[in-house]
Amino acid sequence: MAHQDVVALILAGGQGSRLGVLTEFLAKPAVPFGSRYRIIDFPLSNCSNSGIEAVGVLTQYQPLELNSYIGNGHSWDLDRNDGGTYILPPYVSQEGSDWYLGTANAIYQNIPFIDSFSPKHVLILSGDHVYKMDYSQMVRTHTEVGADASIAVIEVPWEETDRFGIMNTDENKRINEFDEKPAHAKSNLASMGVYCFNWSSLRRCLIEDEADPDSKNDFGHNIIPRMLDEGLFLYAYTFEGYWKDVGTVKSLWDTNMDVLDTPEVLDLHDQSWIIYSKNPQRPSHYFGPKAVAERIAISDGAEVHGEVRHSVISVGAKVEVDAVVEDSIIMPGAIVKSGAVLRKCIVGMNTVIGSDVLIAPEISDENDFVNNRLCEAGISVIAQDLVIHDGAQISGNSMIGPGDAVTHPHIVSEMPTRYSY
């Protein structure tokens, strides 16, 4: 295998359980975003734009759709002869077989893969963040300051520091302490889950960590503290710009709405840092003779015949005549039939919302679908590949999955196929 200075590893194996039914048959990085993207488009495009040509995607949970989406990496210009994208699932060796147990263990199991490129640096990235970042700049700074590891950090509001892993640093941005979700933070520099390591240092730490039976084999919990204990130089690389973790229903909804409300912040029009995605071969989207569209994002193959306000309409989605969609995310291929009214609703891929269905926060009679653990702020979530029958009324904070097709067949039923690829 050809030498590569930098190898990037994207952790894409997590179940994303806080997204509930959206990730029941889908790895979180494959969740649709912003009308025409999947979340993993962001780290993959960042790699491509940063000139990184060897990218391993560590998968474990429901990888089929993700694998098909990534394919040979062509869409991100990452189908290279001596590099490109590699899907890295767990595997069996003569020493036995192991599922990935933690983020560090997942990388540990792929040491031979990384070794094959003899890299100087390894980037560890998350598959579920929305941001634009030049990793090559981070690697350059990492090299210039002579760090063993660099952790990208972003300033978060002080009142939110208890939700993040906080890095306490000296005046030279050398990290001297790592506080996981501190009640009383000493700094507001939160880890973005973007790490740059010298491969030789990381390799040794991974092997030591693996040998420690008490370790959870996690980067945040084990590897970083271990490196700090050893006195290695961990540098806090400050990132300025838009960065969102889309791990909850609320943050997924918020981040989608940012595309509408502050398009200049994430700036998807930036020609110098294109966010690539797998382009569907669909015609231009169409607004019918009676369409109403106000503050929406819409993509190839979609058709709007009804009224759509402040919503994200994804590839191939359809809103029929007299339907009303507001403050909602309609994922690829979903159909909203005539007379339906949706407010604050996330509709999964290929799901059909029947005629005159009403889903809205203001529906007050709480029904069986309400899930206040995962849903908040009135946002409802309908899983992919379902049919909501005509006339159903569903209150806010609802979450409807294929299981409800069994218990409430008169309201929900499941469509024959579950995989869209």
Add this chain to the structure above:
Amino acid sequence: MAHQDVVALILAGGQGSRLGVLTEFLAKPAVPFGSRYRIIDFPLSNCSNSGIEAVGVLTQYQPLELNSYIGNGHSWDLDRNDGGTYILPPYVSQEGSDWYLGTANAIYQNIPFIDSFSPKHVLILSGDHVYKMDYSQMVRTHTEVGADASIAVIEVPWEETDRFGIMNTDENKRINEFDEKPAHAKSNLASMGVYCFNWSSLRRCLIEDEADPDSKNDFGHNIIPRMLDEGLFLYAYTFEGYWKDVGTVKSLWDTNMDVLDTPEVLDLHDQSWIIYSKNPQRPSHYFGPKAVAERIAISDGAEVHGEVRHSVISVGAKVEVDAVVEDSIIMPGAIVKSGAVLRKCIVGMNTVIGSDVLIAPEISDENDFVNNRLCEAGISVIAQDLVIHDGAQISGNSMIGPGDAVTHPHIVSEMPTRYSY
């Protein structure tokens, strides 16, 4: 995902334990063959030449090198937009996680993948056979005779029928009985491990078989007998031509020697049925001023300065001056140093045979490396990435692996890297 009439699944997950140290860090289908190929080149090239554009490769055991070799399928012209090659490892779903338990279970776990193409027919292929076969002809015949399943069979010598799965058929080639390794065969039609199924029939059988706790979830042991019991129409599709299972050291050696002794039989020069492989970017091979070469096959990047007779010299292998190599297979990147003499030897990738080493069947003092369980006919096997120290003398039927570097460090040592990619 686009519709595909035929989806091919290549079973590439087996450990290939009868090849011993050759497959310690390598899946069997990735074992080098015939100077410039890997075994999996044959089923992949057959798919490509047969016009099959959706090929799933089911991996489980030591898949890294195999995955890297297959890459995006470009080398076999199988990097298609709506199809191409897919690596299919085991994965975790909400129902839990399972390694592939048997050949049928491996396909069962990938039902959603196959469904996504809505195929009429599914081909199940082995990743460890050397043959050229037009699968499209098999599918055509399968359709014409109206079979539920077709099994490719080849006539074997009657005295060898006890080594194969034998198909007993009526005069119309309808299979009425399946005899696994019969002591007294009624037919000499052996299954080649190439199956064509109507997807609807196979899909149902896989689900039923999975529900049967007594099943070993194996095609030969369970699925085929189940289909026969149900009275389905199983057709024996007769293949005429070269076909070899390379699952043992002896058969791997024999099949390599066939490339030298009967090149017209497998006919790798056939321009109408090219066997593709991942082309290394190496210069033309070179014969030095004192080279002797007689009945050899040799490829890009190899250099011969010594004497080579009746041997297969692979990509990038080197035979130094005054070295003698006879009846041997030198795998990619291996080096035979000056004065070494090798007879009936399989040398793994990147292994270095030191100066004046002697490995030959006629060395009579049996040493610790002899392994009569896996080696026969005097053939010795040296694993990949080892160094055999200068002057060592090793008798025939030896098998040397990395473990011997621990127990016999004065004779064998291990090279720093174990992965060649």
Add this chain to the structure above:
Amino acid sequence: MFVNAMGLILADNQRVKLGPLSEPRALSAMPFGGRYRIIDFLLSNMVNSGIKRVGVIALTRYKSLMDHLGTGASWDLDRMNQGLFLLPPYINPMTRSSERSDLSSIIDYIETGSQDYVVITDCNLIMNTLYNDLLDRHIESGADITVMYNRDALEYGLPNISLMLDEEERLYDVLADSHTVSTEFSSINVAVVRKDLLLSVLEESRSRGVTDFTFLRLLEFYKQLEIKGCEHKGKVFRINSMANYFKASMSLFDDDLRHQLFSEVTPIYTKVKNQPPCLVEPGSRVNNVLASDGCIIQGDVENCVLFRGVTVGKGAKLRNSVIFQNTQISNDADLNHVIIDKDSVVKMGVRLLGHPGFPVVIGKGSIV
């Protein structure tokens, strides 16, 4: 699983004039339908039919065609042995002029293909169809050449081919751009011919000093060869005038027609661009609008086709217009029956008013 045919696309037709829109590009490179070029339809029909080897004869103005086709990956034609072949003219090294041996490159391409049949299409057809029936019919009938036709009424004076077919659909006369005689059979310039026959026809033409290859020239062999017609039922647009181009664009607001032309079963493939989603801002109106990725719409738009990256400013009013890629319509502009080529700017408050049969046409990169 293999279709025993290779494709040949005649990528330009000098006789079709689309004013300033033709200047920078071959006819088959004409943008159409918001994100396509005409050649996307020609290529997709072949690829969807299972044809895996396509030659594109591009004698002039082939720069934009080359840029669009790239490696052929968008049509899955970046193949090892098959794939996409752009056939440029041969250039004489000494005189630096074309050797007038365009036929040589065609002959070369056809000779090296392993398929027994060639599907030839002209450059100006917008339709979504499969050629498999045509191919089967051709092989069954034993004809030398089979040509597609339908019964569309052809307009006088435009580059068209009318066919005279007997009751067995056998061709006995060809009328080009007929001004006087009207027939009931109108050629859709798609034909199938056996590889070896096409080769011998081309070799003979070359030896007689013929230098170019057109669809009409092929049909004129009806005197020596048996040419048969094969009726086609689906909708076909023949782009042979500005008015027809405009009419075809405006017909895309018909749901049935649009869904037929951009079928999900047989998609029309085009070059991948990575534009962000289209944003429709508050205060805008969009009715009967086909819009594309990267557009930003703030104005009042009706009966329009907007290509990728078009921006429509506040207060701008667009009616019955086709706006090509990356063109900017500034605030308060007022356009009706207008076609504007790519990378242009219509300044604030500008008014342009055309007529359905005579749309106002603005060339590439203009500032109005």
Add this chain to the structure above:
Amino acid sequence: MFVNAMGLILADNQRVKLGPLSEPRALSAMPFGGRYRIIDFLLSNMVNSGIKRVGVIALTRYKSLMDHLGTGASWDLDRMNQGLFLLPPYINPMTRSSERSDLSSIIDYIETGSQDYVVITDCNLIMNTLYNDLLDRHIESGADITVMYNRDALEYGLPNISLMLDEEERLYDVLADSHTVSTEFSSINVAVVRKDLLLSVLEESRSRGVTDFTFLRLLEFYKQLEIKGCEHKGKVFRINSMANYFKASMSLFDDDLRHQLFSEVTPIYTKVKNQPPCLVEPGSRVNNVLASDGCIIQGDVENCVLFRGVTVGKGAKLRNSVIFQNTQISNDADLNHVIIDKDSVVKMGVRLLGHPGFPVVIGKGSIV
């Protein structure tokens, strides 16, 4: 990780004559070393240096070059936004002759690139090197153009460029094909220039009616611009005569030189072919032979380069010869100092005898 330069390869040089070998192909498409063409070295040096956007100016005889380059995948140049650009001449649609605006396509290519520097190489250089040092030197020195040179003695009367450099390596005169004056500095026709400077130079040339772009024309700007030399140490072959081509081929039997030219660290990439392994049959002799996949050797071969798919029959004797792809040397043929182009047949018992300085050259597809 990005190199801030795009590449430009001048793919042909009309002044270099290699007899019948040049007829079917541009100079950069000349086969060399068993499985390569010269352009493989030019492209690989760029790609190995990290350059990801390469334009190839192919004005004539570009068919074999197009076939060889394909989608650019072999050099990893089948990229979405960067990659390989073949720049054919523009053809005037009316006159069907080249518009004599070769410069236009070069200007167009350079303008649309995002990199700030352009690495330009001529078509006839066989070497394995990286351009990163040259680029760094160029940027540091602040020169307008930096050109590679070494101190090889150049032969009189061959297409070569000698440089007159002062003690600060500044160019003050250029001598082309010098017959009389010999300098100690010999140009290796590789240069770096800032994108905007190259554009202004090209625009100025075009406006003055200049139609072509050669390496010599670039260096002649030494009067207006600061051109500096940058010495190169590794081995370079300048293919500018049949004798030099032959000499370069014969030097490949030197282990050190061969390993330097085909380094595993900076490999030379070439078009993938799927030929089976070479078979050497009993009764053959192979000494100092560079042979390739698909060869079948049954004869006595010494000091020869055999390209892919060459067959050497029983009793045939080959000495000091270069045999191109798929050529068949029949039984008992006897060749010494011979170069045979591809797809040829040397019949049984035929004898051909050349001289090191004047090898016998047999054109493509010959039957001898």
